[in-house]
Structures are given as C-alpha cells and as structure tokens.
Amino acid sequence: MGESEIMIPCIDFRKGDGFGIEEGGEAWREMGHKVREACENHGCFFILSDQVSSNLRDQMFMIMKTLFNLPEEIKQKHTSPKPYRSYNGKNPITPFFESFGIDDTHLPNITEEFTNLMWPQGNLVYCETLKSMSSKMIELSFLIMKMIMVGYDLPNHYTSDVENMMNANHLRLIKYHVPEERKEESEIITLVAHTDKSALTILCDNEVNALQVQTKTGKWVDIKIPQQGFLVIVGDVLKAWSNGRFHAVTHRVVTNENKERYSLGIFVSPKDEMKVKVHHELIDEKTHPLRYKPFNYGEYMHYYVSTLKHDALEVFASV
Numbered sequence: 001m002g003e004s005e006i007m008i009p010c011i012d013f014r015k016g017d018g019f020g021i022e023e024g025g026e027a028w029r030e031m032g033h034k035v036r037e038a039c040e041n042h043g044c045f046f047i048l049s050d051q052v053s054s055n056l057r058d059q060m061f062m063i064m065k066t067l068f069n070l071p072e073e074i075k076q077k078h079t080s081p082k083p084y085r086s087y088n089g090k091n092p093i094t095p096f097f098e099s100f101g102i103d104d105t106h107l108p109n110i111t112e113e114f115t116n117l118m119w120p121q122g123n124l125v126y127c128e129t130l131k132s133m134s135s136k137m138i139e140l141s142f143l144i145m146k147m148i149m150v151g152y153d154l155p156n157h158y159t160s161d162v163e164n165m166m167n168a169n170h171l172r173l174i175k176y177h178v179p180e181e182r183k184e185e186s187e188i189i190t191l192v193a194h195t196d197k198s199a200l201t202i203l204c205d206n207e208v209n210a211l212q213v214q215t216k217t218g219k220w221v222d223i224k225i226p227q228q229g230f231l232v233i234v235g236d237v238l239k240a241w242s243n244g245r246f247h248a249v250t251h252r253v254v255t256n257e258n259k260e261r262y263s264l265g266i267f268v269s270p271k272d273e274m275k276v277k278v279h280h281e282l283i284d285e286k287t288h289p290l291r292y293k294p295f296n297y298g299e300y301m302h303y304y305v306s307t308l309k310h311d312a313l314e315v316f317a318s319v
C-alpha cells in the first residue's frame, strides 16, 4: 500500500472561495505562487473547481461505462497513427486496462466523428457530454498555465509560451478492470510507473482510488481525487521549460479495490513540430544553469515511444 499521510497540496479555484479573484491583483499573484510551489515541490496538486458540475461529471462517467461496454469490434474501429490514441484493449501486457485517446477535442467535429464511429446511429448525449467535459478541462489547463506564468512573475510571456506548449491536446478515457483472479491483499500494477510526456495533465476519476504518485524521497502516496476536484500533473515539457525547477512526478495505477475504475485525463502538449525550450528568464548561471537543450517535441515523443526509458527527458535533452 502507498502512504497517504503525505499531503499533496489542494488549491481552491472555486468562484466563491478563490476564482472570483481579479486577474493581476494580489490574491491572483498569491494563487500563482501556490501553483508554482506545488509544481516545484510535488509535481502535482489537486484543484477544486466549480467549472464542472457534478451532473456533468456523473454523466461523463456513466457514458464512459456505456462506451467501454460496446462490442470489441466497434471499439477497435478507433485507430490512429499516433501513440496512445488507438483503442487499446485485450492487450496481454496490460490485461486490466482499456483506453481510447482522442486528439484535439477542441477542434470542430472531432467529438462528433468519434461518437459517430462508435454509434453510427448517433448519440447526441454522448457527443455533447464529451465536448463540454473536455472543453472545461482544457479551460482549466489554460488557467493553471496562466497561474504558472504568474508564479514566476512572467505574465508577459503568457501568450507565446503557453500557446507553444499547449497547442495540442489529447483526451484519454480509461477503464481499469477488476482482475478476476487475485490473491487476497495483493496489489496489481495496472499502469506502470511513468512521467507524463505532456506539458500538463488534468485527471479525474469515478472515485475509485488506485492512482499513486511517488514523492521525491521515493515513497508511493495513494491519491484520492476530491469529488469536486481534479489532479494536475506536471509533465516532461513543463519540467524542461522550467529548466528542471518543476518536478515531473512519477505515478502509476495499482488495483487494490474490487471496483472498476474509470479515469478521464486531458493531456495538453505542444504540436509535434514545436520546439520545447527552457524559458530564458529561468536560467541563472549560478543557481539554475541551463539543463536542457531545445528539442523538437515530435522527435522527443518518437524517442520515448521507441525506448520507453523512464528518464527519457534527461537522456534526450540534457545539456
């Protein structure tokens, strides 16, 4: 079992408690510093947000159940040349894991195309739920990115850096099955330890706990995503951009409850052709000398997928 006494910060973005705050004011800056600290010290944090109503969230997990219950041959129609997008199920290496990845859900017609592929007769509720849930999660990721810039007092770089790092997104819908045969008390790792290759990931689940993050001292901590909340994970791109000041947290999924788990994540990242570069103001010859060379994101992904090295960023881009 992981430990749960180590506190992952929880930042309140709800209108009443936090995000009624005025952009540019003192409270706004304070929030930015909290986000920055969480990214540096933990590489992840919870946010509470009323952007997504509990109805929408419940609806989303209900329709995810319906989606994964579709016949195998229909699910397999979802394919993509990009890694981690095609429907992944019945894979002997990850027998308790099924997933779909959908690119660029913010663009017109993407959710419609996916829905029509799965339900050729149409499924309006599915399509609308998927569209609103993903657009709200993308909005949240932009807000967090803005907070990161504020946290480093870099608000002028908001537009260029944020657009560079977040101009592609990928929504991942995951089902974790309950293993049929399982020895009492034994844990099964259903998703191996990794860091995300995105800039930022925002995750929620159907309140079945199984995700664990590893602290900087190597301890595994059980993650319980709050009901009105999300877990934000710092990915390799933001680690590189911040010159290694941010921690790209290692995480994994371990089955230890006898319940099916569904999780939904938005992975925001640069487009493949973009260059990832350390932000020049985060380099300091004495305290923070340059750690990473600029690199092409698509080449980095290709390197990772072909090697699956845990320390891919360090090997690929360290100076």
Ligand SMILES: O=C(O)CCC(=O)C(=O)O
Residues within 6 Å of the ligand: 172, 174, 191, 196, 203, 205, 211, 251, 253, 263, 264, 265
């Ligand atoms: O399902 C989860 O909670 C985590 C998924 C994850 O880490 C990933 O897809 O990269």
Ligand SMILES: [Fe+2]
Residues within 6 Å of the ligand: 194, 195, 196, 251
């Ligand atoms: Fe992950």
